[in-house]
Amino acid sequence: xxxxxRNERKEDALKAFAELIDIxxxxxxxxxxxxxxxxxxxxxxxxxxxxxYEVLDAIDSGDAAHIQEELGDVLLQIMLHSQIAxxxxxxxxxxxxxxxxxxxxxxxxxxxxxxxxxxxxEVVTNWEKIKADQKRERGLLDGIPPSLPGLLMAxxxxxxxxxxxxxxxxxxxxxxxxxxxLQELDDALSNGxxxxxxxELGDVLxxxxxWGRHLGVDPEEAVRKCCMRFKRRFSYxxxxxxxxxxxxxxxxxxxxxELWQQAKFDERNQ
Numbered sequence: 001x002x003x004x005x006r007n008e009r010k011e012d013a014l015k016a017f018a019e020l021i022d023i024x025x026x027x028x029x030x031x032x033x034x035x036x037x038x039x040x041x042x043x044x045x046x047x048x049x050x051x052x053y054e055v056l057d058a059i060d061s062g063d064a065a066h067i068q069e070e071l072g073d074v075l076l077q078i079m080l081h082s083q084i085a086x087x088x089x090x091x092x093x094x095x096x097x098x099x100x101x102x103x104x105x106x107x108x109x110x111x112x113x114x115x116x117x118x119x120x121x122e123v124v125t126n127w128e129k130i131k132a133d134q135k136r137e138r139g140l141l142d143g144i145p146p147s148l149p150g151l152l153m154a155x156x157x158x159x160x161x162x163x164x165x166x167x168x169x170x171x172x173x174x175x176x177x178x179x180x181x182l183q184e185l186d187d188a189l190s191n192g193x194x195x196x197x198x199x200e201l202g203d204v205l206x207x208x209x210x211w212g213r214h215l216g217v218d219p220e221e222a223v224r225k226c227c228m229r230f231k232r233r234f235s236y237x238x239x240x241x242x243x244x245x246x247x248x249x250x251x252x253x254x255x256x257x258e259l260w261q262q263a264k265f266d267e268r269n270q
Contacts, residue, residue: 021093024079028087041081048077049147056224140164152220154209162213171214178207229267236263 027036051073058070079093086092109115144156161167168174185200192200212219237259241248248256 020075020079024083028080028083036080039080039084041084044077044080044084048074048081051077060225060228149220151205151209151223152218154206155213155219158206158210158213168210168214171211174207174211174214178204178211181207232267233260233263236260236266 027033030037051070055067055070055074058066061067078096082091082093082096105112110117140160141157144153144160146153148156158167168177181200181204185197185204188196188200209219212222237256240259240262241251251259
């Protein structure tokens with residue numbers, strides 16, 4: 001991208017951003033939208049989570065226009081949170097942007113200073129070291145939000161612990177740990193109560209997340225895609241039952257399994 005094109009992009013973005021600030025100001029003003037005016041940071045929490053997952057769905061679709069739209073919805077949430085903070089006198093969107101810019105410069109000394117790195121892995125290691133130095137009072141895992149989905153939280157915890165050497169040496173060792181945890185779950189099935197079952201099942205899922213990490217597979221993304229496959233295939237089964245003017249109760253489990261296998265076959269041969 002030439003400097004001219006970069007400057008044009010910056011000017012266009014600044015103009016669009018200024019317009020968006022005015023729109024959010026208006027929506028939150030006394031003469032603005034009743035729904036927008038009554039929102040708080042607390043009331044908006046579910047929306048920022050929902051909009052983030054809609055971005056993931058849009059990325060999976062591969063539709064650039066859809067991705068652009070959903071990113072706009074995430075930006076709307078950021079703007080509303082920042083506007084509420086501005087009204088409360090704590091910070092505004094400019095502070096959010098400046099804080100992010102400062103963080104990017106500080107944590108990329110290989111770009112903005114004289115630090116040398118050998119590849120992306122060393123960039124990540126340096127990032128974590130700089131982050132730890134800036135927040136010395138916090139533990140290594142304290143920066144992981146407790147509201148993350150469970151598998152993603154397990155993945156991130158293992159990732160961070162692994163960067164300081166607290167990890168299995170390879171995927172085979174993690175697989176052995178998964179087998180060990182499954183045996184402990186079997187033991188709990190025989191001898192334990194609900195609390196112990198929950199404990200041991202959690203250990204199995206945590207170990208599986210670490211196995212995925214060693215295999216280079218994001219477990220949260222893997223299970224999400226698995227759920228989408230299940231939904232497509234189950235929808236085929238459901239549609240087949242309805243088209244036969246029958247109910248699920250009229251099918252044996254073997255007959256339903258046959259429909260399921262047909263759905264898998266059709267999906268793989270499209």
